[in-house]
Each structure stands twice: as C-alpha cells, then as structure tokens.
Amino acid sequence: MSLLIAGLLWSASPVLAAKDSGNEKSKSNENQSRSEGRHDDDHDGDKGLRHLVEQLQQQIQDLQAQINNIQLTPGPQGPQGPAGPVGPQGPAGADGSSDLTQVNADISELQTRFSGVTRTGDDLRFTGMNMQIVNGSGDTDGAVNGLGNLIVGYNEVSSYLTSNKTGSHNLIVGRGANYSSYGAIVAGLDNESSNAYASVTGGRFNQASGLYSSISGGNGNFAWGSDGSVSGGFRNNASGQYSSVSGGFRNNASGQSSSVTGGFSNTAYVIGSAINGGGGNTATGSYSSILGGMGNTASAYSSSVSGGNYNTASANYSSVTGGFRNLARDNCSTVTGGYFLSTYGIYDTIP
Incomplete structure (x- = not known):
C-alpha cells in the first residue's frame, strides 16, 4: 500500500517541480514586469495544483477502500517442491544373531525334508520316498471327515446322484464321484462308493454300496x-x-455266492445258484443252474436246465437238457429234449 501511495506522489512531483521553477522565474522577472497579468497567472497555477492534489488524495482514498474490501482467498496449490535432504541415520537395532541362527536352522531342516523332490518343467518327481496322505484320525478305517483323499481332477459334483464327498483315504479319479466311506477307488463318471473298501473302477452311474464290493465298469450297475x-x-x-x-442286461445275483454270467433279465435267487446266459431264466433252488435258453426255471436243490425254452427242473437233482416246455418233476429225473414232456417217477428219464 505504501508503495502505491509513493508511486502516486512521485507522479505528482513534476507538477510541483514545475511550480517551483515558475516561482523562480517570476522572481527573476519581477523587476522587469509587474503587470497584472503575472498575478493572474500565478493565481491560476495555484488553483490547478490544488485541484490536482485533491484528485490524487481522492484516488488514494478509493484505493484504500478497495484494499480494505479485498477478501484474501487462497489460489490453486502449486507444484510440489523439491525433496528435502536425507535425515540422519537412526540408531542401530537390537542384536539379531539369534534370529538368524533360527532361520538358518529352519532352512537346513526344509532342505533335508525335501531332499529327493525335484521339478523338471511340469513334472514333479519324488525319489526314494513314499507319499502318504492321511485325514488326521489316526487310523485308515477311523472316523471319516472328507480329508485324506487323493483326488485326480476337479472333484465336481455329480450330475446323477446327490453329492456326498465325506469319505477319507480314497483314490478319486474322474468326474462327479461320490465317496462316503474309506479305502475305495472311485473312477469313471458319476460313480459312487458308499461302504468301506467298496470300489468302482470304471464306467458311469455305478454304485458300490456293499462292504468290500466292486464294480469294474458298465452303466447303472449296483x-x-x-x-x-x-x-x-x-x-x-x-x-x-x-x-x-459278469455282464448282460438287468441280471440279478441275489443269493449268497450266486452268479449270472450274462444274458438279460436272469435271476439267481439262492445260495450257490448260477445262470450262464439266455433271457428270463430263474434259478431258485440252492446250487441250481441254468446254462442258457429262454424262460427256464431250476427250482430245486442241485437242479439244472441246460437250454431250450420254458423248461422246468422242479425236483432235487433233476435236469432238463433242452426242448420246449418240458418238466422234470421227480428227484433225479431227466428230460433230454422234445416238447411238453414230463417225468413220472424217481430216476425217470424222458424220452
């Protein structure tokens, strides 16, 4: 503000200087001319000077008022200044020699633990060791918790069965496997093991639910x-x-130690019964057998039907070799062939 006022006064200094110069000239010429014109000129000069000073004073007052009305508001932040000098170094830390010793010991232990484990490209090799996976229960056949399994694949949820992956100590290969017990191999698509040591090693939609049972392949087998x-x-x-x-379609071996080798819709109902093939055959006698044919029945102890259609061996040790709708109804009787033939006594042979 003081600089501004000083500037205004400086701008007026030529006028004042001119006034002083005029006065000196008036004094030097006073003896030469004392006319009334000189007096009038001086009076007009004084009047103009006062008017100029008044204008400057008014301008100063206006500037002062403007300065008083200015509200100081901060402008935009300028760019970041240069970084300051680096501070002094801090005090030295505590002695870390004991920590370093422990770190070195840990590294040595890890090197020993993983000795024999190498990786080449995408292959990880374990040399001179076994890989053991456990669920933490302390026993292979202990309580299951869904852990301790070796899973090859992404362990997807089954699209066929309600998902159950609660078992332990199983080998899982494939997609959609269920495993709720232990000691099983489950491979293939949407297969299930639901009892101890029950395995499904292939196929799809198969279920091994009996203790120690197994399914090798196929579709929808139990x-x-x-x-x-x-x-x-x-x-x-x-x-x-x-x-x-062994195979076939909709066969059932429901008797203890019974078997169905193939064919379709065959049933070996009782202990030791067997059906080797054919269709719609039924072995309901203990240790009875049907070798083939269609719709044959071996319903007595150690009875047998070798073939043909709709033949029946209904007495102990009886047999029908073949033919159509033949009946061996006496113990130790035999029908060797033909149709609509029947035995009538023990040891009877027809024809």
Whole structure:
C-alpha cells in the first residue's frame, strides 16, 4: 500500500517541480514586469495544483477502500517442491544373531525334508520316498471327515446322484464321484462308493454300496451285497453276499455266492445258484443252474436246465437238457429234449 501511495506522489512531483521553477522565474522577472497579468497567472497555477492534489488524495482514498474490501482467498496449490535432504541415520537395532541362527536352522531342516523332490518343467518327481496322505484320525478305517483323499481332477459334483464327498483315504479319479466311506477307488463318471473298501473302477452311474464290493465298469450297475461284484453290462445287480454278475442286461445275483454270467433279465435267487446266459431264466433252488435258453426255471436243490425254452427242473437233482416246455418233476429225473414232456417217477428219464 505504501508503495502505491509513493508511486502516486512521485507522479505528482513534476507538477510541483514545475511550480517551483515558475516561482523562480517570476522572481527573476519581477523587476522587469509587474503587470497584472503575472498575478493572474500565478493565481491560476495555484488553483490547478490544488485541484490536482485533491484528485490524487481522492484516488488514494478509493484505493484504500478497495484494499480494505479485498477478501484474501487462497489460489490453486502449486507444484510440489523439491525433496528435502536425507535425515540422519537412526540408531542401530537390537542384536539379531539369534534370529538368524533360527532361520538358518529352519532352512537346513526344509532342505533335508525335501531332499529327493525335484521339478523338471511340469513334472514333479519324488525319489526314494513314499507319499502318504492321511485325514488326521489316526487310523485308515477311523472316523471319516472328507480329508485324506487323493483326488485326480476337479472333484465336481455329480450330475446323477446327490453329492456326498465325506469319505477319507480314497483314490478319486474322474468326474462327479461320490465317496462316503474309506479305502475305495472311485473312477469313471458319476460313480459312487458308499461302504468301506467298496470300489468302482470304471464306467458311469455305478454304485458300490456293499462292504468290500466292486464294480469294474458298465452303466447303472449296483453291487449291494458284501463282497459282491459286477464286471460290466447295464443295470445289473450283485445283491447277494459273494455274488457276481459278469455282464448282460438287468441280471440279478441275489443269493449268497450266486452268479449270472450274462444274458438279460436272469435271476439267481439262492445260495450257490448260477445262470450262464439266455433271457428270463430263474434259478431258485440252492446250487441250481441254468446254462442258457429262454424262460427256464431250476427250482430245486442241485437242479439244472441246460437250454431250450420254458423248461422246468422242479425236483432235487433233476435236469432238463433242452426242448420246449418240458418238466422234470421227480428227484433225479431227466428230460433230454422234445416238447411238453414230463417225468413220472424217481430216476425217470424222458424220452
């Protein structure tokens, strides 16, 4: 503000200087001329000077008022200044020699632990060691918790069965596997193991629910009996203990140690019964057998039907070799062939 006022006064200094110069000239010429004109000129000069000073004073007052009305507001932030000098170094830390010793010991222990483990590209190799996976229960057949399994794949949820992946110590290969117990191999698509040591090693939609049971392949097969097995086929069931179905379609081995080798819709109902093939055959006698044919029945102890259609061996140790609708109804009787033939006494042979 003081600089502004000083500037205004400086701008007026030529006028004042001119005034002083005029006065000196007036004094020097006073003796030469004393006319009334000189007096009038001086009076007019003084009047103009006062008017100029008044204008400057008014301008100063206006500037002062403007300065008083200015509100100081901060402008935009300027650019960041240069970084300051680096500060002094801090004090030294505590002695870390003990920590370093522990770190070195940990590194040495890890090197020993992973000795024999190498990786080459995408291959990880374990040399001179076994890989052991446990669920933490302390026993292979202990309480299951869904852990301790070796899973090859993404362990997807089954699209066919309600998901159950609560088992332990199983080998899982494939998609959509269920495993609710332990000691099983489950491979293939949407297969299930629901009992201890029950395995499904291939196929799809197969279920091994018997203790120690197994299914090797096929589609929609069941191994319900303990130690039962299904080798393949479609919709076969080994429901008896130690029973087996080798293949075919909708065959059932429901008796203990019974078997169906193949064919379709055959049933070996009782202990030791067997059907080797054909369709719609039924072995309901203990240790009875049907070798083939259609609609044949071996309903007595150690009875047998070798073939043909709709033949029946209904007495102990009786047999029908073949033919159509033949009946061996006496113990130790035999029908060797023909049609609509029947035995009439023990040891009878027809024809």
